[in-house]
Amino acid sequence: MNSPVTNSGGVNFQAMLATGDIQTLIQMVQSERVRLLDTQLVDQVKAVQARNDQIAKLNNVLSGLNSVLARAKDTNATTKINDGNWNADAVKDIELPLNDQIRELGIDNLTGNSNVGGQCTPGPGMPKDGGQGHSIKGSSVISGNSTRGEIEAAITKVKGMIDAESNNQQMDMLRLQSLNNKKNESIEILTNTQKKHTDANSNIIRNI
Structure with a gap:
């Protein structure tokens, strides 16, 4: 025996078709479509906002890397940044926030040199063992020990990510x-259907 076809609201579509209540059925279908499209729109707006946030954070990383590069003493790719102007202020103002942002984004193998040590802002339970922050080491760590070539490679990678x-x-x-656009179309169809339904009922009443 076949079960009656219903929607999530428990409305029997077969019964409505049998009674010829097509207008109400169309209104229900379009109302449900508008509801579903509304949900998808909310999710899509959240996705756009998340993408915007990601781009903004990557731009912050790029800005930090450019600040590091500006401290380089010369154009030699193998020259370390701390051979130039890299002091306690540079660690506090550039190195700590930059490494924090890189870690937050989970950027992997940014410089290609896993032996570079630097500092980040200590999190809960992390010791302040680097002088001004927590000591870290790896291929995505930026510090005065990074070379100009490593910073330039990191800048290229981050630009590609952006x-x-x-x-x-x-x-x-x-x-x-x-x-x-789909939501607006569905609303227009729903509005027109409701108007036709109302007009039809008005005609019936006038003819009584």
Whole structure:
């Protein structure tokens, strides 16, 4: 025996079709479609906002890397940054926040040199064992021990990441626009259907 077809609200579509209540059925379908599109729009807006936040954070990293590069003594790729102007203020103002941002984003193998040691802001339970921050080491750590070549490589990588995120952002915006257009179309269909239903009922009443 076949079960009656219902929606999540428990409405029997077969019964409505059998009674010829097509207008109400169309209104229900369009109302549900608008609701679903609303949910998708909210999710898509959140995705766009998250992408914007990611790009903003990557731009902060890029700005920090450029600040490090500006401290380099010369154009020799193997020259360490601390051979130039790298002092306690540079650690506090550049190194700590930059390494914090890199760690937050989870950027892997930024410089290609896993032997570079530096500092980040100590988190809960982390010792302040680096002078001004917590000592860290790895291929995504930036400090005065980084070379000009490593910083330039990191800048190139981060620029590539920003470009990729920007391309994805454009796709996100296109999808957002498409969802918004579909929602507007569904609202228009729903409004027209409701008007036809109201007009039909008004005609019936006038003819009574």
